[in-house]
Amino acid sequence: MLVKDLINSPNFLAYRFDFATENIGFLPIDRDEIRQVSCLKREYIDSNRQLIEVPVAELVELLDSPHQAMLDNPPRFIFHTAYCASTFLSRCLDVEGVSVSLREPQLLLDAANAKRLQWRSISTSLDYRDLPELALRLLQKHAGASEKLIIKPINSVNNIVPELLAITKSPRSLMLYTDARNFALSTLKKGEGGKQTIRSMFDLLRCDFPHLSNLQLTHAIHMTDLRVIMTLWRLHLEQAEQTMQQFSSQNVLASLYGEKLIDDPLNILSAANEFLELGLSSEQIHAIVNSDDRRMDAKNAGQEFSKEKRRLLHQRLEEFYGDDLDEGLQWLIRNNPGTRLHPELSGALQP
Numbered sequence: 001m002l003v004k005d006l007i008n009s010p011n012f013l014a015y016r017f018d019f020a021t022e023n024i025g026f027l028p029i030d031r032d033e034i035r036q037v038s039c040l041k042r043e044y045i046d047s048n049r050q051l052i053e054v055p056v057a058e059l060v061e062l063l064d065s066p067h068q069a070m071l072d073n074p075p076r077f078i079f080h081t082a083y084c085a086s087t088f089l090s091r092c093l094d095v096e097g098v099s100v101s102l103r104e105p106q107l108l109l110d111a112a113n114a115k116r117l118q119w120r121s122i123s124t125s126l127d128y129r130d131l132p133e134l135a136l137r138l139l140q141k142h143a144g145a146s147e148k149l150i151i152k153p154i155n156s157v158n159n160i161v162p163e164l165l166a167i168t169k170s171p172r173s174l175m176l177y178t179d180a181r182n183f184a185l186s187t188l189k190k191g192e193g194g195k196q197t198i199r200s201m202f203d204l205l206r207c208d209f210p211h212l213s214n215l216q217l218t219h220a221i222h223m224t225d226l227r228v229i230m231t232l233w234r235l236h237l238e239q240a241e242q243t244m245q246q247f248s249s250q251n252v253l254a255s256l257y258g259e260k261l262i263d264d265p266l267n268i269l270s271a272a273n274e275f276l277e278l279g280l281s282s283e284q285i286h287a288i289v290n291s292d293d294r295r296m297d298a299k300n301a302g303q304e305f306s307k308e309k310r311r312l313l314h315q316r317l318e319e320f321y322g323d324d325l326d327e328g329l330q331w332l333i334r335n336n337p338g339t340r341l342h343p344e345l346s347g348a349l350q351p
Contacts, residue, residue, distance in 0.1 A: 003058050007138065013040065014138035015051060017110040017131065022123050024059060024107070024138070025051030034142060035094055038087055039104035039154070057124050062137050070140050074168035075149040076276045079243075081236035082155040082201070083186035084178035084258030090152040092269055092288050099278050100143045101150040107135040108164075112157045116207040132163045148278050155236060156201060159208045161243045170252040172276045174349065175240050178258045180329055180341040183233040184226065185314045188321065195225045202232045209235060226321075226328030234336055241345055248347025255345035262307060265289050267351040275349055 006012045006026045013034070015027040027042075028049060037044040078093075080086035087103060094101035111131035120127040126134075143149035157164075165173065178186070187194045206212035212235075223231070240255070247253035254275050261268045266289045273280045280288075318325060333339055 001052065003054055006052060006054060007059070007062070008141060010142050012052070013105070013142075014107050014135070015040070015042075016106045017056070017114070017135075018053070019110075019114075019117075019119065021053070022056045022121060023053040024056055025053050027051055031100075031142070034102065035100065037103070040102060040106065041104065055123065056121065056126065056134075059134060059138075060124050060126065063130060063133060070136060070168060073143070073148065074171040075136065075140065075143075075151050076171050076278070077161075077164060077173035078150060078152040078176065079158060079161055079173060079240075079253075080152070080155055080176040080258075081158070081178065081183075081233070081240050083183050084176040085261045086152055086176045086258070089174075089176065089256075089261055089269075089272065090150060092265070093150055093272065093276070093278060093280075095280060095284060095288070097144075097147065098280055098284070099148040099150050101152060102139060102142060103152045104154040105135070105139060105151065107138065108132070108151070108153045108157050108160075111135045112153075112160045113204070115160055115163075116204065129163075132160050133167045136164070136167055148276070150276075150278075156204045158236070158239050158243065159205075162246065165247060165252065170247070170250060172251075173253050174272060174276070175244060175253060175255045175345065175347075176258050176261075177237060177240055177255065177343070177345055179343070180230060180233050180332065181325075182259065182314075184229050184325060184328065185317050187229050188317050188325075189313055195229075198225070198229050198232055202228050202235075205232060205235050205239070208239060224328070226324060227331060230328050230332040234332060234339055237343055237345070241343075244346040253347060254349040255347050256349045257344070260351075262310075264351070268349070271349050271351040 011028065011030050012026040013029050015025045017024050027045070029045060033045065034040070042049075078086050078090050090101040090103055093099055111128075111134075114128035114131045118128055119131075139151065140149060165171070187198050190197070244253060244255055248255070256268070256272070266285065269285050269288060270282070272278075273285060329341060333341070
């Protein structure tokens with residue numbers, strides 16, 4: 001298959017950048033699969049499906065001229081601080097003929113990590129500053145000519161939010177977040193796997209903060225799970241607020257407390273649709289709110305979601321962890337004066 005076919009066909013996802021080989025792997029995947037999976041990771045798609053590797057040197061020319069499609073119809077982003085209904089929102093706003101959502105494309109995480117590594121190519125003139133634009137150009141094709149592309153990156157991509165908004169000339173985008181207790185409970189309900197994920201996130205995010213970049217691994221290992229969870233939440237919120245202060249005044253980035261979406265989906269979806277300029281009709285939004293799909297768990301296929309079911313699960317977790325959970329929250333406040341367990345980011349989305 002020709003490289004130009006891989007670049008242009010929406011049936012091939014530019015999946016990942018291999019730093020060792022300097023290849024970009026393209027994954028065969030059709031439009032329906034993209035819309036169904038909760039995130040674009042191999043374990044959610046098909047781990048046996050073979051990637052088609054293309055040297056990045058064969059893709060450099062994509063950056064040589066303005067990308068008219070992206071300038072005329074730039075992607076909207078749903079940035080987030082993790083465990084705050086961002087997957088749910090991206091699913092709700094994915095409407096055939098109007099918009100298509102890409103959830104957690106690996107290629108954007110690779111671009112974010114390239115910045116952390118200060119990567120420079122040995123086969124081309126590219127460096128870490130070029131990868132965000134290359135990623136967006138390769139992902140743009142997944143929206144039709146009359147559709148808006150919505151990208152919900154993984155939260156570890158927040159270190160390149162300014163770069164992404166600069167490339168796309170600052171389209172309307174959102175930053176979702178949650179409070180400390182809900183973040184902790186959402187992590188703990190995932191068991192040991194959730195705790196391991198949090199430690200991996202923490203290891204990446206601390207690279208974005210100069211005072212933490214040299215933190216010894218042994219120090220992090222000896223922090224309790226709850227202290228790592230709370231520290232990660234605080235760093236996410238600090239990073240998100242810095243971004244909001246930079247862009248919210250330009251009316252291109254609005255913040256959204258995720259619990260508001262869960263409590264009042266109709267008004268919040270209407271506000272998100274208007275702010276993002278997606279063009280969904282009121283009838284379409286009502287249909288989304290009343291659809292069976294909205295009552296399904298956004299992350300776990302085949303499982304139903306309800307506020308009551310979630311409340312009871314959180315109650316059981318609070319009873320199980322008891323004083324340890326409260327101690328973790330109080331530890332956060334003691335060691336970080338001024339931290340609010342229920343923060344309000346700048347630039348709130350107005351229903």
